[in-house]
Amino acid sequence: MVASPGETLHYSVQVPPQQPPGLYWYHTHPHGESYVQDLDGMSGAIVVEGIDRYVPEVRHMRERILVLRDLVLPTDATERKRVMESVAMQTTQCGTAPESPERAFTVNGNLRPQIDISPGERQFWRIVNTSPDRYADLELDSESFDVVALDGMPLTYHDPAIRRRSMSHVLVPPAGRVEAIVTGPPADSHAALRSRCFDTGPAGDSNPAMVLADIISAQPSSLQVRRGDGVAPVYATFPPTVLKRVEASEPQFVVTFTEDKQGFYINGQKFEMNAGPMLTVDIGSLQHWRVMNPTREVHPFHIHQVHFLVYAVGEKPMKDPVWVDTVNVSYGSSVDLVMDFTDPIIRGMSLFHCHLLSHEDKGMMAKILFR
Numbered sequence: 001m002v003a004s005p006g007e008t009l010h011y012s013v014q015v016p017p018q019q020p021p022g023l024y025w026y027h028t029h030p031h032g033e034s035y036v037q038d039l040d041g042m043s044g045a046i047v048v049e050g051i052d053r054y055v056p057e058v059r060h061m062r063e064r065i066l067v068l069r070d071l072v073l074p075t076d077a078t079e080r081k082r083v084m085e086s087v088a089m090q091t092t093q094c095g096t097a098p099e100s101p102e103r104a105f106t107v108n109g110n111l112r113p114q115i116d117i118s119p120g121e122r123q124f125w126r127i128v129n130t131s132p133d134r135y136a137d138l139e140l141d142s143e144s145f146d147v148v149a150l151d152g153m154p155l156t157y158h159d160p161a162i163r164r165r166s167m168s169h170v171l172v173p174p175a176g177r178v179e180a181i182v183t184g185p186p187a188d189s190h191a192a193l194r195s196r197c198f199d200t201g202p203a204g205d206s207n208p209a210m211v212l213a214d215i216i217s218a219q220p221s222s223l224q225v226r227r228g229d230g231v232a233p234v235y236a237t238f239p240p241t242v243l244k245r246v247e248a249s250e251p252q253f254v255v256t257f258t259e260d261k262q263g264f265y266i267n268g269q270k271f272e273m274n275a276g277p278m279l280t281v282d283i284g285s286l287q288h289w290r291v292m293n294p295t296r297e298v299h300p301f302h303i304h305q306v307h308f309l310v311y312a313v314g315e316k317p318m319k320d321p322v323w324v325d326t327v328n329v330s331y332g333s334s335v336d337l338v339m340d341f342t343d344p345i346i347r348g349m350s351l352f353h354c355h356l357l358s359h360e361d362k363g364m365m366a367k368i369l370f371r
Contacts, residue, residue: 021050022152035357053233054154061124070103090208095199116218117184132357137196139169145180151324173300191215201297201331251290263363270363277369293329303352312336
């Protein structure tokens with residue numbers, strides 16, 4: 001639905017019992033204007049409660065929601081330099097993109113804020129990248145992330161044997177989310193939350209390293225332990241033989257991202273509002289999709305309403321496949337996915353697209369009909 005100027009829309013959102021609990025987000029989605037409106041901050045975080053059913057220890061931890069947004073660098077040279085220096089932004093060329101940096105990340109609207117945590121304290125961080133086109137390759141000085149959920153999907157939701165994964169850094173593409181347990185560094189150390197240099201490709205945008213926030217030592221604070229809701233966790237497991245059969249099959253659908261001076265395309269088609277669906281999917285199935293990127297820049301693939309298992313990159317099996325709803329597709333490469341279309345509530349018309357929103361606005365999006 002589109003709210004016209006001066007109009008107010010009221011929504012009633014029903015969260016189904018089988019909804020994976022975790023961090024989600026919302027943003028405006030008017031075709032042709034998504035990039036500008038998202039850059040201007042028309043987005044926010046949504047938490048579906050209940051992740052403690054899957055990771056009970058987070059009930060005893062301080063929780064933080066960190067929303068990453070963009071700050072456009074000032075045009076004034078002196079101010080621009082000041083902002084870049086304030087976040088220790090990398091000034092050498094980052095990756096193969098030749099352009100100069102255009103923006104810095106903010107955290108909850110602040111440029112390089114301080115995050116307090118006592119030495120050895122464990123906190124539960126929920127981070128969403130709401131940038132229209134910047135990648136956050138997150139890293140904590142001398143610490144790792146104990147990741148418990150990606151894109152709102154607890155790792156254990158599809159495999160009860162997996163509670164968390166220790167990761168030295170986590171790539172969070174535009175629209176991606178990560179939920180992780182972090183441990184406070186020693187009191188005498190200087191630590192920071194950083195975004196590493198990310199190579200977006202020779203036709204991409206500069207995505208330099210920078211400091212997102214400083215981690216400062218603080219005295220432990222009293223914390224009221226959150227009580228569980230008494231609801232048992234719901235798991236959606238697929239037999240390994242079923243997954244392997246889907247993975248070994250020929251792709252049932254191939255998404256090919258292309259671009260030229262006239263626009264951006266999926267399978268040679270530029271999105272039109274009045275177009276019909278590019279494909280129709282019957283609910284109740286798992287499908288093998290392949291996403292191809294023959295261009296000279298990265299494209300994050302995103303689909304509404306469902307998650308998918310990323311099990312191969314460049315047709316090479318992933319060591320630790322994960323379920324997400326947004327995945328980076330490197331330039332000149334591909335990803336293979338097990339698409340989960342088994343949820344009975346995903347009926348009707350939906351969308352899949354590149355989540356670089358300027359690309360989506362210029363045509364890199366398509367409709368999918370669930371029936």
